[in-house]
Amino acid sequence: MPIFHFIIYIIYIIIHIAKVHNPSIITYMFKSMFTSQFSGQAGASEGKNIFTKAAEWCLAASAFLLPLWFWPNTLSPVEFNKALMLSVLVFAAFLCYLAQAITFGKIKMPFHWSFLLLFGSILVWLASALTSKFGGALWGLGSEPTSFLSILVFSLYFLMIGMVFNNTSSLFKIFSGIFLGMMILIVGSLLSAIGWLAWAGALFSDKTFNTIGSWNSLSLAAGFFILMLYPFVSNFSKGFLRWVLAVAFVLSLILMAIVNFQLAWIIMGFFALVILSYSIWRRNVSAAAIGIPMLILLFALFGFFFNDYIATNLTVAAPAEVSVNYKATLDVAKEALKASPLLGSGPGTFGYLWDQYKPAAVNNTVFWGIRFTSGASYLLSMPGEVGFIAWGLFLVFIALIWHKGIRSSALQSETLSSAFAISAFLAASYMLVVWSFYPVGYALAAFGFLSFGLVLAVAHACGGIRTAEISLFSEGPKGLVSAMAVVVLIIGSFGGLYVVSSKYIGQSVFQNGLDAFNSQGKADIAEQQMLLASRSDSRNDIYFRNLSQLYMIKARLLLQDNSTPKELLGSQFKDMLDKAVVASKSSISANPLDFGNYRALGKIYEFLVPLNAAGAVDAAISQYDEAIKRSPKNPLIYNDKALVYMSDATARRDFTGLKKAEEALLKAIDLKCFSLDCCITKIIVWKMPELF
Known part of the structure; x- marks a missing residue:
């Protein structure tokens, strides 16, 4: 330009x-x-x-x-x-x-x-x-x-x-x-x-x-x-x-x-x-x-x-x-x-x-x-x-x-x-x-x-x-200490240049990854760029969280693929899920203060609930509970918990868990009056036994 x-x-x-x-x-x-x-x-x-x-x-x-x-x-x-x-x-x-x-x-x-x-x-x-506990407290995530x-x-x-x-x-x-x-x-x-x-x-x-x-x-x-x-x-x-x-x-x-x-x-x-x-x-x-x-x-x-x-x-x-x-x-x-x-x-x-x-x-x-x-x-x-x-x-x-x-x-x-x-x-x-x-x-x-x-x-x-x-060159310990201090400062300055350069590379390739996926639909290139970003700045949880979401998108696409043999499809699907979980856990490790990282991992386990995956309900609820500890006044997390219980009830045809869903929804509505999402979900909870 x-x-x-x-x-x-x-x-x-x-x-x-x-x-x-x-x-x-x-x-x-x-x-x-x-x-x-x-x-x-x-x-x-x-x-x-x-x-x-x-x-x-x-x-x-x-x-x-x-x-x-x-x-x-x-x-x-x-x-x-x-x-x-x-x-x-x-x-x-x-x-x-x-x-x-x-x-x-x-x-x-x-x-x-x-x-x-x-x-x-x-x-x-x-x-x-x-x-x-914030990974960006030392070097920052951005500016x-x-x-x-x-x-x-x-x-x-x-x-x-x-x-x-x-x-x-x-x-x-x-x-x-x-x-x-x-x-x-x-x-x-x-x-x-x-x-x-x-x-x-x-x-x-x-x-x-x-x-x-x-x-x-x-x-x-x-x-x-x-x-x-x-x-x-x-x-x-x-x-x-x-x-x-x-x-x-x-x-x-x-x-x-x-x-x-x-x-x-x-x-x-x-x-x-x-x-x-x-x-x-x-x-x-x-x-x-x-x-x-x-x-x-x-x-x-x-x-x-x-x-x-x-x-x-x-x-x-x-x-x-x-x-x-x-x-x-x-x-x-x-x-x-x-x-x-x-x-x-x-x-x-x-x-x-x-x-x-x-x-x-x-x-x-x-x-x-x-x-x-x-x-x-x-x-x-x-x-x-x-x-x-x-x-x-x-x-x-x-x-x-x-x-x-x-x-x-x-x-x-x-x-x-x-x-x-x-x-x-x-x-x-x-x-x-x-x-x-x-x-x-x-x-x-x-x-x-x-x-x-x-x-x-x-x-x-x-x-x-x-x-x-x-x-710097005086005789005795004073001169030695002064010279050593200058050397340490020089090394520290080069270290600072390395840190800011790494952050810049991470931001640049991450932006390339987003552009590759959003503008061109190239998920593989986006994955490569986001992996490079996460390696350049491993303290930035945003890179890992977006990488996890990318793997989940690819996993959902695999479920819709009817042309691939089921054996190969199952192996690829499991691989994508494993990568999504690992990336999401890495985001939590980088920044355990952000409730969004726990919510993202909870969404992965929530995705497995309709598939009757063993332990998926408890794993999802556990992550949402961790998110609530970090954002106790967020109604959406309680709504997420209700959706897990509802999904489990639908998959197992067992509606005893709907009481927990209702409790979570009441808490969400109590936090935010007239929350449209929560009210709609609550109506579905009431009517669900009649639908089945």
Whole structure:
């Protein structure tokens, strides 16, 4: 597709320029404009070797690609591929940084006490993942922003940005990458919303498709860009760059109006009011200092009070986005902490906690069958997953970094340094509020750590944070331990690259398998691809569960085959059933928290009940009972139990078991009033003795 070729071409240019050690065309353009605006305040870059420059380019490229990157060859074309891209570039940057440290024989890095809190939080996060029954708690199944791998990559991203971009000149690269990437996102999203990107592929046929995630997430990303731009737009004198940034600023506001997300308007209005109040308090009453926040505030007020009017007059139909309310989130977290207060149930397990502890009243809504994988907000989803220790350490870490951002903003005297500091602080503050009130996906979670990294980088560049130096080749045990630590970190980085590559291969071939079966009807090819996916990522229960269902489909087709001899047919049928059972048990082994895995195995045994297979009834009921333990308020599982008893009664012409079927159905109807499936099944139970 042309848009993919364009992105790859841009990446190639960036990498090629980095190899020959020349300044980036983009960065040079921004740098020359910045310098002309701020009278040469940009500091000269210190001498850096190839590894330092490579680390800078990896991080700058990640900042540029973060709002843009996607690839339509996996189940999650946007967020999973962002996770892959960011992980690869962050680990690559870290390897380059370690190579630079080996070259100079020392590690030089900023140090702040908040790092110890972050490190402690990561260790507890790891302990929670290792003790969790969820197979994806450690490395994640896809792009869960709370998995241990995601938190590790995010934390490394934060630290690397703060360590590598250590002067004003290098800050140009990271800010230029962010601004350029966000500009392309804003323009591309506007073009997509009016239908001008339909030529770019099937994904863009949906006007609400974007490279951030959900439709509402796009509005929050636009708000992030607006606050990052504000210090530069308000401080620039007349010039070409000011007009470019001003246009991007206005287009971002227009995009927010098109998305029309009330929470985004509230957050933007709050920040506009704070900025306006601060300007008046500091007696900064220039046209830009008063006019720009006033413009944002007016947009926010109009969007909030005329939300319905905007919605009815927009051509883009906004998709419904449903999330858990705050009370339900806190109730679920409370129950989870009662069971495991120190380590929680494991990273990325909120969906399973929801199955177990969701309010019974949810069954009387249209959302009764939905598994919410996140709570009311990113931060409120964490305590039930990882326990109060990791959560508490993480919150204190964020608070200390935010406080460092305040101090860095207040201490800057030069206009350019002040613009960098205020931009980073506003972005970090904005993302902290978003994390507190919205269940962000991978992209917005990464934006938050990116903004925290910018706060650290600005503090590092202006000398607001002390620098620690560790010698790798010193005599004695200290030097040996340091060298061994570097070797371990190098091995760990390559291990991280291996893990994310394996996950990508698994997702890619699994998607190929689904396409082969659903589009082409090629069950054998689908089986091969799903087997390869399960071998690539054996912790992903979704691969095994779908493989089991594929074997059951093939088993049912064999029963309908009249052309094959019965002896051979029976052998093939038994082989398919055995494979289905093995695959289903593998899904349970990979993720014993998911009731769906037990229900899938129960369906296999339920299939054998009409065939009078010995022990099939007890085996099916046993699996459904296990499913009920993990989702006690799910009426469908009780309905499944009733169907087993009914099928057994029909096969054996013995209706004494119908009493158990009726009990299961009454429980299902009690959980969900007016459940059509359960009521129909109950009527059949009543009438079944008359039918035979």
